[in-house]
Amino acid sequence: MRYLPLTPQDRSEMLARVGVAGIDDLFADIPADRRLTKLPDLPLTKSEIAVERELGRLAAMNVPAGSVPFFVGCGAYKHHIPASVDHLIQRSEFLTSYTPYQPEIAQGTLHHLFEFQTQVAMLTGMEVANASMYDGSTATAEAVLMAHRVTKRKKAVLSGNLHPHYRETVETVSRLSDHLTVVQPRAPQGESDILAAIDNETSCVVVQTPDFFGHLHDLRPIAEKAHAAGALLVAVVTEAVSLGLVTSPGELGADIVVGEGQSFGNALSFGGPYVGLFATRQKYVRQMPGRLVGETVDAEGKRGFVLTLSTREQHIRREKATSNICTNSGLCTLAFSIHLSLLGEAGLRRLARVNHANAVKLATMLSDIKGVEVLNKTFFNEFTIRLPVEASSVVERLFHKGVHGGVSPRRLEWEPPELHNLIIVASTEVNTDEDRAAYVKALKEVLA
Amino acid sequence: MNQQGRPTKPIETVALTPSTFTGNRALRIEEALIFEIGRPEVTGVDLEEPEGFALREFASSLGDLERKAPIGLPGLAEPEAVRHYVRLSRMNYSIDAGLFPLGSCTMKHNPRLNEKMARLPGFADLHPLQLGSGGAIELIAELSHWLCELTGMPAVAMSPKAGAHGELCGMMAIKAALLDRGEKRSVVLVPESAHGTNPATAALLGFRVEAVPARPDGTVDPEEVKKHLSSDVAAIMLTNPNTCGLFERDVVAIVEAVHAVGAYVYADGANFNAIVGKVRPGDLGVDAMHINLHKTFSTPHGGGGPGAGPVVLSKALAPFAPLPFLVTDKEGPRFVSQAINLTIHKPFGRMCAFYGQMGMFVRAYAYMLAHGADGMRQASEDAVLNANYVRAGLKDLMSLPFGDRPCMHEVLFDDHWLEGTGVTTLDFAKAMIDEGYHPMTMYFPLVVHGAMLIEPTESESKASLDLFVAALRDLAMAAKRGETARFAAAPYYAPRRRLDETRAARQPVLRWVRPEPVKEAAE
Numbered sequence: 006m007r008y009l010p011l012t013p014q015d016r017s018e019m020l021a022r023v024g025v026a027g028i029d030d031l032f033a034d035i036p037a038d039r040r041l042t043k044l045p046d047l048p049l050t051k052s053e054i055a056v057e058r059e060l061g062r063l064a065a066m067n068v069p070a071g072s073v074p075f076f077v078g079c080g081a082y083k084h085h086i087p088a089s090v091d092h093l094i095q096r097s098e099f100l101t102s103y104t105p106y107q108p109e110i111a112q113g114t115l116h117h118l119f120e121f122q123t124q125v126a127m128l129t130g131m132e133v134a135n136a137s138m139y140d141g142s143t144a145t146a147e148a149v150l151m152a153h154r155v156t157k158r159k160k161a162v163l164s165g166n167l168h169p170h171y172r173e174t175v176e177t178v179s180r181l182s183d184h185l186t187v188v189q190p191r192a193p194q195g196e197s198d199i200l201a202a203i204d205n206e207t208s209c210v211v212v213q214t215p216d217f218f219g220h221l222h223d224l225r226p227i228a229e230k231a232h233a234a235g236a237l238l239v240a241v242v243t244e245a246v247s248l249g250l251v252t253s254p255g256e257l258g259a260d261i262v263v264g265e266g267q268s269f270g271n272a273l274s275f276g277g278p279y280v281g282l283f284a285t286r287q288k289y290v291r292q293m294p295g296r297l298v299g300e301t302v303d304a305e306g307k308r309g310f311v312l313t314l315s316t317r318e319q320h321i322r323r324e325k326a327t328s329n330i331c332t333n334s335g336l337c338t339l340a341f342s343i344h345l346s347l348l349g350e351a352g353l354r355r356l357a358r359v360n361h362a363n364a365v366k367l368a369t370m371l372s373d374i375k376g377v378e379v380l381n382k383t384f385f386n387e388f389t390i391r392l393p394v395e396a397s398s399v400v401e402r403l404f405h406k407g408v409h410g411g412v413s414p415r416r417l418e419w420e421p422p423e424l425h426n427l428i429i430v431a432s433t434e435v436n437t438d439e440d441r442a443a444y445v446k447a448l449k450e451v452l453a
Numbered sequence: 454m455n456q457q458g459r460p461t462k463p464i465e466t467v468a469l470t471p472s473t474f475t476g477n478r479a480l481r482i483e484e485a486l487i488f489e490i491g492r493p494e495v496t497g498v499d500l501e502e503p504e505g506f507a508l509r510e511f512a513s514s515l516g517d518l519e520r521k522a523p524i525g526l527p528g529l530a531e532p533e534a535v536r537h538y539v540r541l542s543r544m545n546y547s548i549d550a551g552l553f554p555l556g557s558c559t560m561k562h563n564p565r566l567n568e569k570m571a572r573l574p575g576f577a578d579l580h581p582l583q584l585g586s587g588g589a590i591e592l593i594a595e596l597s598h599w600l601c602e603l604t605g606m607p608a609v610a611m612s613p614k615a616g617a618h619g620e621l622c623g624m625m626a627i628k629a630a631l632l633d634r635g636e637k638r639s640v641v642l643v644p645e646s647a648h649g650t651n652p653a654t655a656a657l658l659g660f661r662v663e664a665v666p667a668r669p670d671g672t673v674d675p676e677e678v679k680k681h682l683s684s685d686v687a688a689i690m691l692t693n694p695n696t697c698g699l700f701e702r703d704v705v706a707i708v709e710a711v712h713a714v715g716a717y718v719y720a721d722g723a724n725f726n727a728i729v730g731k732v733r734p735g736d737l738g739v740d741a742m743h744i745n746l747h748k749t750f751s752t753p754h755g756g757g758g759p760g761a762g763p764v765v766l767s768k769a770l771a772p773f774a775p776l777p778f779l780v781t782d783k784e785g786p787r788f789v790s791q792a793i794n795l796t797i798h799k800p801f802g803r804m805c806a807f808y809g810q811m812g813m814f815v816r817a818y819a820y821m822l823a824h825g826a827d828g829m830r831q832a833s834e835d836a837v838l839n840a841n842y843v844r845a846g847l848k849d850l851m852s853l854p855f856g857d858r859p860c861m862h863e864v865l866f867d868d869h870w871l872e873g874t875g876v877t878t879l880d881f882a883k884a885m886i887d888e889g890y891h892p893m894t895m896y897f898p899l900v901v902h903g904a905m906l907i908e909p910t911e912s913e914s915k916a917s918l919d920l921f922v923a924a925l926r927d928l929a930m931a932a933k934r935g936e937t938a939r940f941a942a943a944p945y946y947a948p949r950r951r952l953d954e955t956r957a958a959r960q961p962v963l964r965w966v967r968p969e970p971v972k973e974a975a976e
Contacts, residue, residue: 006832009831010913011835015915023838023845028838031834032700033859034700041730046826047826049828050825050828051822056570057566061573063588064575065588067586070579070583079582080582081580087497093539096538097542098542098543099547100568101753102547104758110944112545114756116486119963119964124526132964139615143805170806178802181625181659183659223516251515252521274577274579274812275580275586275812276806278761290961297963301962304950307476313963323649323652323662324653326653329657333759335755335757335759336755346497346534347528347534349491349495350527351494359503361515365513388514412582417790
């Protein structure tokens with residue numbers, strides 16, 4: 006087997022050195038009546054060619070996003086990733102290193118995580134960010150738990166326009182950790198009366214912007230009401246590129262900003278691995294979940310970086326830790342950081358403007374089709390259209406015409422019925438005039 | 454060829470290490486932060502304006518929320534970015550570069566075929582909510598089948614994103630099953646040698662954690678477990694093989710006792726690499742176990758993730774598996790993503806958005822296909838043999854806390870043998886760095902003093918282990934001879950000397966901030 010260096014000769018010499026007669030003597034502690042006496046009922050070892058053939062067969066059954074006019078978003082976005090990003094993250098020293106527990110020989114990882122933390126803090130308008138969570142949805146759940154710790158309350162108010170998967174992730178952990186959630190009704194048109202739901206038992210208000218339907222939210226009145234009630238405002242961003250063009254949640258009064266960082270540097274990869282962003286104010290740092298990298302010096306006075314404030318973490322505090330998280334999204338943070346370093350301020354602003362411009366252009370074209378209505382007054386690169394007919398079958402018929410036209414919200418939640426005629430449409434820098442024309446043509450045909 | 458006619462002569466080398474102007478040491482180059490080398494107006498990404506569309510003039514739909522203040526992000530041209538990250542990479546130790554014996558972390562070789570497969574556009578460029586993704590679903594179904602076969606369990610929840618997330622998933626299933634029975638139990642038993650994630654997970658779900666002490670041989674005593682059992686116990690979280698590198702030989706008696714009071718057995722699968730193809734957790738009576746695909750099934754650790762932590766579930770817990778879950782009917786496998794029109798399934802909720810760590814699934818499945826049932830069993834046997842070979846090579850110099858008996862895929866030493874030398878476990882670990890090795894896991898598990906947990910994995914050749922053992926023997930003898938200087942100030946040759954972690958925690962600097970402009974000296 007090509008991955009195993011020991012030869013039969015090596016094995017017998019080593020067994021002799023260990024002082025046992027055979028390999029099974031080393032497994033003697035396994036109860037004899039439970040040991041496997043034959044191989045599991047699975048195929049035997051395969052050559053590299055055979056493995057490639059099988060995985061190639063499965064991959065070929067899928068339609069890559071880059072091969073068609075593609076307008077699907079809702080928490081994962083098709084962006085162009087510069088070639089150098091994937092090349093650099095495949096450096097052995099990044100790809101095959103461990104969590105940086107030995108800082109003297111992990112400065113590469115620690116240094117880039119310190120840069121990542123700073124980039125995330127800058128983007129979100131916050132003071133500190135951690136070294137990542139698994140993804141945006143789990144980061145949101147962790148933010149709610151952190152708000153409970155900070156406020157010593159246990160009720161979270163969730164916007165109805167929070168991504169349904171995020172909402173379910175928060176509801177699940179809340180229900181099973183004996184906390185409460187109050188969910189506002191869905192508001193595809195964008196209006197919301199979330200202010201009325203905030204009371205003196207509220208630990209936090211969770212608002213996504215741009216929200217699930219693409220609407221942007223001015224967080225200032227929500228922050229004001231939350232703070233007056235002693236609650237925190239948790240802002241959720243599922244499209245991180247929006248932060249290049251939209252005022253950051255930190256500037257609008259958010260206390261915790263969480264988000265999905267996939268848009269920078271990370272492939273769609275059918276939903277994971279992605280990278281959860283988690284940023285907050287300095288005064289809450291000791292209640293944060295997850296790993297933090299801090300600057301220090303070594304014995305010769307040279308600047309260096311270490312994992313720090315680990316007394317919050319499970320490997321030190323065990324049942325008193327702020328979270329159970331251990332492994333996070335190391336390599337995905339690197340991809341995020343490299344892409345954002347390449348963009349820089351100028352490149353990010355331009356990327357965000359092109360995204361917005363493409364979406365505005367598409368929204369205008371779609372709204373010109375008879376029977377199609379764009380619901381958004383505000384949006385970044387994603388908006389919602391209402392059709393005169395049930396939408397999930399339209400998405401399917403568009404697909405058969407070679408156009409990935411967006412997401413029917415029914416794909417994520419069956420009810421309420423007012424969602425049935427909607428499609429959530431995303432447009433990024435990868436879309437061309439030809440893509441847009443193809444979409445308009447196909448939609449006209451389907452609706453005709 | 455700038456040295457033509459001027460061959461270097463090693464004889465000219467002198468025993469002197471002069472300082473350099475740059476602070477660099479030849480290939481070891483000091484690197485600044487991107488915030489110190491980048492500039493906001495520089496970019497490494499060119500992007501055309503959409504054709505026929507003046508970017509500056511389009512009608513914005515941002516309302517009054519357009520960003521006004523600068524963000525402060527630095528930009529790097531592509532050559533600058535490549536150089537920056539290549540230089541950083543060279544300050545990292547990695548499994549590709551050397552033996553990485555970090556106990557309970559399973560730092561095995563990461564086959565490059567797996568990277569290539571995960572990057573096929575049919576997998577990498579696939580949106581979780583798009584149509585036309587049948588091949589991805591089929592791959593997840595196949596991987597699920599392999600995981601169920603290898604563990605002897607009937608069901609698997611694929612979405613958890615890492616080991617601790619899998620623990621959370623398994624314990625949520627247990628809590629949901631208890632609630633479904635109309636019971637609210639409050640205690641979870643956790644052996645003292647467990648990973649910190651176990652008690653942290655139990656506590657997150659509102660359980661009270663009771664520690665179960667180990668018996669003198671390092672394993673859990675069923676009689677001790679029975680003392681803690683009652684109708685208020687929800688579960689035991691058992692790592693097997695445990696973190697002392699030992700198989701819990703009384704696992705069947707423990708499982709039976711736990712089940713007898715109506716509680717469940719959660720198994721921490723961190724050490725599954727020792728037993729693949731040798732014994733199946735399902736045959737031991739386990740109710741839930743997470744599998745770290747980034748350990749046993751070789752998906753790269755990436756400097757701390759991403760991982761993947763699917764959870765296999767027993768028949769009792771399978772109905773409570775979270776959304777989305779796979780079902781297979783006559784039309785093939787499909788995901789159930791919403792709790793509508795369900796009959797047998799009672800999903801406890803959802804762990805995260807979408808389906809889990811698809812990129813890791815592709816890599817793990819490529820690993821499994823490549824090894825096959827026979828190769829995986831061989832890998833486990835080699836992992837165990839390698840650990841025992843290291844044990845045999847060091848046991849006369851270093852102390853085994855639980856006596857001279859075979860270990861599983863990792864061998865645990867304590868610091869008893871260092872008593873009186875003035876050298877600590879930490880010092881010893883740092884001296885290993887100078888010898889070109891990543892240190893073993895140190896001070897864990899907590900049940901022995903000054904723990905050193907060595908897991909060589911099956912990826913090491915005999916020659917590699919021979920050199921490793923010889924290096925550790927040399928260090929051990931130096932410690933015993935009282936050569937404390939070699940240890941106390943180690944590492945000498947790493948990119949950094951020992952770092953001041955106390956200062957980092959006392960005065961936390963968690964991000965770069967633009968330095969205040971330096972005022973001119975008095976004029």
